[in-house]
Amino acid sequence: MKALVAVKRVIDYNVKVRVKSDNTDVDLANVKMALNPFCEIAVEEAVRLKEAGTVSEVVVVSIGPKACQEQIRTALALGADRGIQIETDEMPESLGVAKLLAKVVEEEKPELVILGKQSIDSDNNQTGQMLGALLDMPQGTFASEVKVEGDKVNVTREVDGGLQTVALNLPAIVTTDLRLNEPRYASLPNIMKAKKKPLDVKTPADLGVELKAHTRLLKVAPPAERQAGIRVSSVDELVDKLKNEAKVI
Amino acid sequence: MRESMEFDVVIVGAGPAGLSTACRLMQQAQENEQELTVCVVEKGSEVGAHILSGAVVETRALDELFPDWKEKGAPLNTAVTEDEVYLLKDPKQGTKVPNAFVPKTMHNQGNYIVSLGNLCRWLAEQAEELGVEVFPGFAASEVLFNEDGSVKGIATGDMGVTAEGEQGPNYMPGMELHAKYTIFSEGCRGHLGKQLISQFSLYKGSDAQHYGLGIKELWDIPAEQHKPGLVVHGSGWPLDKETSGGFFLYHTDNNQVVVGLIIDLNYKNPHLSPFDEFQRLKHHPVLSRHLKGGKRVSYGARAITKGGYNSLPKMTFPGGLLLGCDAGTLNFSKIKGTHTAMKSGMLAAEALFEALSNGDEGGKELERFNELFKDSWLYDELYRSRNFGPAMHKFGQLAGGAFNYIDQNWFGGRIPVTLHDNHPDHAQLAPADHYEPIKYPKPDGELSFDKLSSVFLSNTNHEEDQPCHLKLADADIPLKQNLKLFAEPAQRYCPAGVYEIVEDEAGQRFQINGQNCLHCKTCDIKDPAQNITWVTPEGMGGPNYPNM
Numbered sequence: 001m002k003a004l005v006a007v008k009r010v011i012d013y014n015v016k017v018r019v020k021s022d023n024t025d026v027d028l029a030n031v032k033m034a035l036n037p038f039c040e041i042a043v044e045e046a047v048r049l050k051e052a053g054t055v056s057e058v059v060v061v062s063i064g065p066k067a068c069q070e071q072i073r074t075a076l077a078l079g080a081d082r083g084i085q086i087e088t089d090e091m092p093e094s095l096g097v098a099k100l101l102a103k104v105v106e107e108e109k110p111e112l113v114i115l116g117k118q119s120i121d122s123d124n125n126q127t128g129q130m131l132g133a134l135l136d137m138p139q140g141t142f143a144s145e146v147k148v149e150g151d152k153v154n155v156t157r158e159v160d161g162g163l164q165t166v167a168l169n170l171p172a173i174v175t176t177d178l179r180l181n182e183p184r185y186a187s188l189p190n191i192m193k194a195k196k197k198p199l200d201v202k203t204p205a206d207l208g209v210e211l212k213a214h215t216r217l218l219k220v221a222p223p224a225e226r227q228a229g230i231r232v233s234s235v236d237e238l239v240d241k242l243k244n245e246a247k248v249i
Numbered sequence: 250m251r252e253s254m255e256f257d258v259v260i261v262g263a264g265p266a267g268l269s270t271a272c273r274l275m276q277q278a279q280e281n282e283q284e285l286t287v288c289v290v291e292k293g294s295e296v297g298a299h300i301l302s303g304a305v306v307e308t309r310a311l312d313e314l315f316p317d318w319k320e321k322g323a324p325l326n327t328a329v330t331e332d333e334v335y336l337l338k339d340p341k342q343g344t345k346v347p348n349a350f351v352p353k354t355m356h357n358q359g360n361y362i363v364s365l366g367n368l369c370r371w372l373a374e375q376a377e378e379l380g381v382e383v384f385p386g387f388a389a390s391e392v393l394f395n396e397d398g399s400v401k402g403i404a405t406g407d408m409g410v411t412a413e414g415e416q417g418p419n420y421m422p423g424m425e426l427h428a429k430y431t432i433f434s435e436g437c438r439g440h441l442g443k444q445l446i447s448q449f450s451l452y453k454g455s456d457a458q459h460y461g462l463g464i465k466e467l468w469d470i471p472a473e474q475h476k477p478g479l480v481v482h483g484s485g486w487p488l489d490k491e492t493s494g495g496f497f498l499y500h501t502d503n504n505q506v507v508v509g510l511i512i513d514l515n516y517k518n519p520h521l522s523p524f525d526e527f528q529r530l531k532h533h534p535v536l537s538r539h540l541k542g543g544k545r546v547s548y549g550a551r552a553i554t555k556g557g558y559n560s561l562p563k564m565t566f567p568g569g570l571l572l573g574c575d576a577g578t579l580n581f582s583k584i585k586g587t588h589t590a591m592k593s594g595m596l597a598a599e600a601l602f603e604a605l606s607n608g609d610e611g612g613k614e615l616e617r618f619n620e621l622f623k624d625s626w627l628y629d630e631l632y633r634s635r636n637f638g639p640a641m642h643k644f645g646q647l648a649g650g651a652f653n654y655i656d657q658n659w660f661g662g663r664i665p666v667t668l669h670d671n672h673p674d675h676a677q678l679a680p681a682d683h684y685e686p687i688k689y690p691k692p693d694g695e696l697s698f699d700k701l702s703s704v705f706l707s708n709t710n711h712e713e714d715q716p717c718h719l720k721l722a723d724a725d726i727p728l729k730q731n732l733k734l735f736a737e738p739a740q741r742y743c744p745a746g747v748y749e750i751v752e753d754e755a756g757q758r759f760q761i762n763g764q765n766c767l768h769c770k771t772c773d774i775k776d777p778a779q780n781i782t783w784v785t786p787e788g789m790g791g792p793n794y795p796n797m
Contacts, residue, residue: 012294014710014793018546021469021504029503030367030795032295032708185408185421188384189254 001148001170003046003055004110006101007039007075009068010121019222026121026220035071038116040078041176044183045146046114047079054148055112057081061104063097065089069199076194077186083199088211094122096211098130103207105135110171112153117142117175128175138168142177251404253425256286256382257605259402260432261389261441263291264300265365266573266590267434268372269314273598275379276314283606287381288426289373290405292388292768294789296373297366299436299768301465301551301797302587303497303509304365305329305357305480309626310591315375323371325361326502330478332357335535337485343535352650352657354582354634357480362499362507364796365587388785392441393425399612400568402427403441406785411714429611430601431569434594437554438770440784442575451562451571457673458577459556459638460774461494464527464744465509466703467796470543475504482584483535484646487526492516493641493649496527497584498536505546505796506539511553511584514674514742514775515642518684522741523771524550525689528697537696545698548706549794550744550769555581558635559669565619568612570597578627582634582657592627633662639670678777681736700746704765708793709745711786717763718786719747719772726780727759735777742775767792 011017011026012034018027035043049055060075061084062068072083086100105113118125132139140146140155144163147154148170157164158177186194204211232238242249258274260267271287278285293299306325311318318325334351337343348356373383390406403426409419433442437460446452477500484495494512501507510527531540554577561578564571572578572593579586600618622628636656641649656664692698711718721727731737732750737759739748745765751758768791773783 012793014294015708015795016705021544030297030364030370032298032793032795034294182419184419187421188387188405188424188426189252191384192382 001055001112002057002059002108002110003049003112003114004105004108005039005042005046005058005060005075005080006113006115006127007043007060007062007071008036008116008119009033009062009064009071010036010119013037013120019220023219023221025217033067033070035074036116036119038118038120038176038178040183041178041180042114042116043075043078043080044181045176046112048181049112049146049148050079059084059108059110061086061101063088063092063100072199073194074186076197077191078184079190082197085199085201086207087201087203090211092211093214094124094126095130095214096209097127098134099209100204100207101127101131102134103209105131112148112170113137113173115173115175117177128173132173137171137173139173139175140166140168141175143174144177144179146174146180251422251425253427256288256426256428258285258287258430258432258601259426259428260287260289260434261403262433262435262439262575263289263296263373263383263385264369264434264436264573264590265372265587266575266594267432268369268376269310269591269594270432270434270572270598270601271376271381272314272372272379273595274602275376275381277598277602279379281606285605289376289381289383290387290389290403290426291383291385292785292788293385293791294793295385296383297370298385298793299791300366300369301463301549301794302365303465303499303507303584304363304587305360305499305585306363306365306368307360307583307585307588310588310595314591314595321375324367325363327362327477329357329360329362329480331476331480333479333481335481335483337483337533337535339486340533343483343485343533350654352582352653354580354637354657355482362478362480362501364501366794366797368587386789388788389441390423390785392444393427395568395612397612398567400431400445400566401612402431406788408787410716410787412716414716417714429605429609430615432572432597433569433575434572434590435575437552437574438773438783439575440773440782442571443773445566445569445571446562449563449566451566453563455562456556456559456669456671458554458560459670460514460674461511461553461555462514462523462550462742462744462769462771463509463511463553464523464550465507465548465797466545467547468506468508468540468543468545470504470506470540472504474539474542475506476500477502481535481539486533487529488512490645492518492521493646496530496536498539500539506543508536508540513555514552514771515672515677517677517679518687519678519681519735519738520684520686520741522687522689524700524703524744528692529690531696540696545706547794547797548703549792549797550767550771552770552774553579553586555579555638557581557638558631559639559667561631564593564622565614565616567614570615570618572597578631580630580634582637582653582662589627589630592625593622596621596625596627636664636666636668639668642670643668675775675777675779678735678738680734686736700744704745704767707745707767709765709767709791710793711764711766711790713764715787717761718784719761719763719766720782720784722780722782726778728757730778731776732757739772739776739781742771744769744771748772
């Protein structure tokens with residue numbers, strides 16, 4: 001069984017995101033980039049399925065400029081077998097990403113497609129679902145447990161107020177939540193080996209997809225800064241302020 | 250059981266010294282069509298993440314290493330256009346020193362204002378293109394020795410160890426990296442370098458080493474205030490007469506300014522807080538006129554090895570070399586260490602390549618390096634500036650400055666005397682009751698800030714569940730000795746708020762917030778009892794400096 005994992009290069013979660021002074025976008029100049037944490041969990045899950053003997057090959061795919069090969073290599077160091085980069089300098093929207101991935105799925109014919117539930121930069125939480133619709137495949141989103149049994153996969157989903165388990169016919173799409181697993185560290189020998197693993201580069205045109213923009217970014221603004229607090233001298237003053245200034249009681 | 254890998258050369262630290270060694274080694278291997286395996290380990294999450302420097306860079310070494318650096322796109326974009334030097338008298342007044350009275354070494358024509366982090370990122374790309382294996386996120390935590398006592402290589406730290414020291418669910422044992430020769434280029438006060446210095450008595454015959462603490466911020470400023478290429482240096486206020494140091498303010502590209510203060514770590518007053526000195530310094534009109542209306546983007550700190558020629562340890566030992574600021578090749582008279590660190594790496598690469606291509610199996614002391622070093626411009630430069638620091642310490646800022654002016658401008662650094670300063674920095678603190686505590690002004694949130702919001706901007710992070718990487722030899726010393734005698738100066742010298750004396754019902758306790766650590770190493774240097782040892786935390790941990 002083949003597993004396809006989609007991964008995204010995003011700003012590292014340790015970096016305090018800063019908005020450009022002209023409010024056009026987030027400042028990415030020389031900022032540390034990393035594998036999207038949800039995608040890392042997706043890679044880990046696929047590798048664990050491979051180690052358990054369920055999956056025979058793990059293919060990672062990423063869409064972006066040449067630099068995103070770094071993240072593909074990271075995934076290969078974690079245990080994936082080969083990589084595909086779809087090279088574009090644009091920042092495709094979720095629908096564009098899903099269309100490109102759908103073409104890759106048609107070519108690769110994996111039984112299992114694993115994606116992060118969302119990327120920590122744009123936080124859209126759409127690609128997995130759109131991919132399911134485009135391919136007419138069953139989807140198990142926000143997975144906290146994935147069990148392949150025969151030609152089915154049981155996915156435990158983190159839903160409001162509890163857990164829901166769904167059984168999907170393979171091939172299927174799974175999007176990962178935070179509790180699914182805790183990714184391993186890449187070891188030095190595996191990082192070295194990853195440099196030699198195959199990595200194909202394609203363009204959207206190769207896949208016959210034309211990327212279109214459906215939204216336009218108007219402005220990016222940082223959240224308002226928190227105002228300094230004040231010290232009140234008595235309970236009465238506090239009550240008064242809550243009543244008359246904050247108007248919350 | 251740890252796995253091991255073999256290389257010809259293993260390099261610890263992806264800074265200017267280590268990366269120059271790697272690049273020069275591979276260039277020679279390619280010129281001579283030889284196979285060479287070279288690996289660089291770096292504790293930061295990526296190359297450049299832990300690099301912090303002014304920096305005005307002299308290109309001499311880079312010109313030699315990559316004569317075509319411009320075509321190759323090295324990030325040296327802002328040539329110095331103007332030098333200004335000030336003496337600050339008090340919070341309001343400052344005098345501009347006429348150019349003719351500035352020591353020659355402080356002139357910066359032909360130099361570039363750069364982000365050293367970005368320069369290292371570029372150097373790492375060149376190294377990888379030449380075939381070097383660069384591994385960021387792996388901290389060299391241990392030196393390995395052969396049976397004959399020579400250095401065999403290093404071990405990277407274990408990953409996934411819990412705070413209690415047990416193996417967590419993601420535990421991954423470290424790797425042994427064995428090499429014919431191992432290069433230690435960890436930067437100032439590298440923790441393996443420190444161990445090697447003592448093990449091989451490398452300081453024998455040298456003066457005590459001296460250090461400074463540099464604190465730096467990066468600012469976005471309004472375009473109309475921006476003068477790319479302007480370099481401002483100065484000294485005086487807010488430091489008193491017995492505390493030496495100086496500030497820098499450079500206009501780089503993209504409407505950005507870097508500003509910083511270097512305080513020599515031989516200061517006496519235990520109440521002094523380098524962080525707060527820097528914050529109040531920015532209110533001086535000489536600096537604030539550049540910063541007003543701007544926004545702070547980044548913050549960081551790093552210790553500087555500044556003892557120079559007189560304090561330089563022996564850089565060779567069986568099986569390895571100590572290079573760059575790990576040894577102390579910075580030229581303090583120029584306040585520059587990049588070109589000298591790079592040159593030390595290039596000389597090392599030449600000695601290494603000569604040995605390896607003659608079939609050397611490693612583990613020897615590379616005497617050839619010492620010969621190459623003695624014949625180099627690096628040695629000449631360090632020798633000529635040997636008096637600069639000691640003069641400032643001995644005669645104070647003014648008379649010391651005058652001495653340096655005469656030495657550098659009239660004698661070209663060859664004045665026939667050598668001044669020594671043999672008091673280690675940690676032994677300089679006077680008891681706290683000899684001084685009044687210093688009342689620092691409250692930060693205004695526009696020019697000056699508190700420590701925690703500053704550390705926030707360094708993007709520093711350490712995996713939460715791991716053993717503390719700041720080791721106390723004796724856990725009682727902070728409260729019983731340092732607090733009583735020196736009002737525990739760690740609370741103030743640490744620019745990241747790592748050390749706190751906390752009072753609760755149980756009484757006083759010394760708290761170490763290792764997660765805040767910026768890896769500046771000041772505690773390891775300045776603790777009066779030399780009780781704190783900085784060791785590497787789990788790889789990837791520490792600051793994530795962009796453009797610093």
